[in-house]
Amino acid sequence: MPKSKISTSSLPVSSGNRTPVKINSSGTPLWYKIIMFGLMLVGLGWLIVNYLAGPQIQFMNELGPWNYAIGFTSFLVGLLMSMGWR
Secondary structure, eight states: OOOOSOOGGGSOOOOSOOOOOOOOOOOOOHHHHHHHHHHHHHHHHHHHHHHHHGGGSHHHHHHTTHHHHHHHHHHHHHHHHGGGOO
């Protein structure tokens, strides 16, 4: 088998004192996370309340099938916001 042309003497010497470099870790702001999780919880809560006590609550009874649109839309907006979470 042929020998490699790279010898150990030509490899760069690593220094023991490497300083870690901080990568731009700005991340997602706290307000974004609060709104995202809040919309998901509000949508889920709206749907649960609609199923359990919708006919007994006057304004929810008047909304009728729009309750599903409100609940699913707020939950979906929260899920779509999760794609921007870093």
